[in-house]
Amino acid sequence: KAGVTQTPRYLIKTRGQQVTLSCSPISGHRSVSWYQQTPGQGLQFLFEYFSETQRNKGNFPGRFSGRQFSNSRSEMNVSTLELGDSALYLCASSYPGDIRNEQFFGPGTRLTVL
Amino acid sequence: LAKTTQPISMDSYEGQEVNITCSHNNIATNDYITWYQQFPSQGPRFIIQGYKTKVTNEVASLFIPADRKSSTLSLPRVSLSDTAVYYCLVGDIRTGANNLFFGTGTRLTVIP
Numbered sequence: 450k451a452g453v454t455q456t457p458r459y460l461i462k463t464r465g466q467q468v469t470l471s472c473s474p475i476s477g478h479r480s481v482s483w484y485q486q487t488p489g490q491g492l493q494f495l496f497e498y499f500s501e502t503q504r505n506k507g508n509f510p511g512r513f514s515g516r517q518f519s520n521s522r523s524e525m526n527v528s529t530l531e532l533g534d535s536a537l538y539l540c541a542s543s544y545p546g547d548i549r550n551e552q553f554f555g556p557g558t559r560l561t562v563l
Numbered sequence: 564l565a566k567t568t569q570p571i572s573m574d575s576y577e578g579q580e581v582n583i584t585c586s587h588n589n590i591a592t593n594d595y596i597t598w599y600q601q602f603p604s605q606g607p608r609f610i611i612q613g614y615k616t617k618v619t620n621e622v623a624s625l626f627i628p629a630d631r632k633s634s635t636l637s638l639p640r641v642s643l644s645d646t647a648v649y650y651c652l653v654g655d656i657r658t659g660a661n662n663l664f665f666g667t668g669t670r671l672t673v674i675p
Contacts (some may be wrong), residue, residue: 482662494665497663550661552599554606556605
């Protein structure tokens with residue numbers, strides 16, 4: 450079974466631009482979560498989508514948004530990029546019937562904002 | 564939602580047992596305790612999960628006292644490949660909240 454895939458793997462943008470990142474979960478997984486990882490703040494939760502609905506949301510500004518499609522694929526969007534948005538963005542999926550709700554992470558998208 | 568506190572870093576020699584303790588004083592009745600491991604340039608990987616007492620699998624053990632306000636991840640006979648960051652999370656698995664607060668984790672360095 451294929452793992453979680455994320456595209457693109459690397460991205461360079463300039464301040465003020467916007468960016469869209471994509472995540473394809475493991476087949477059959479209906480929950481997709483997004484995380485931001487930086488050296489200073491560690492791994493921080495952005496939001497989770499389950500069956501096309503946002504189920505949980507972290508403490509990030511409204512510039513960060515996401516959505517999930519009927520095939521469970523998800524996108525996250527960051528508008529008006531700031532230098533501090535440079536980070537590794539990780540996507541994770543889980544199976545709703547998994548008793549422990551284990552998350553499976555993708556390789557991440559490395560975003561650099563210049 | 565419960566938050567956790569764990570040491571920022573730990574060092575250990577190869578072959579030793581390593582115990583990483585996590586504090587979660589505000590754990591709720593429906594919360595489970597989950598540990599993840601992360602290697603550089605990779606996403607975290609699930610290690611073990613428990614609710615109370617002791618849980619053991621092929622890679623680790625998880626000890627949870629009766630009051631559940633803390634938990635200890637035990638790694639037997641660590642090797643250099645166990646050098647990684649370890650995260651402790653608590654939350655309700657039914658709502659997905661067991662996967663929300665990773666924080667900065669504990670950076671374990673195994674020394675030859």
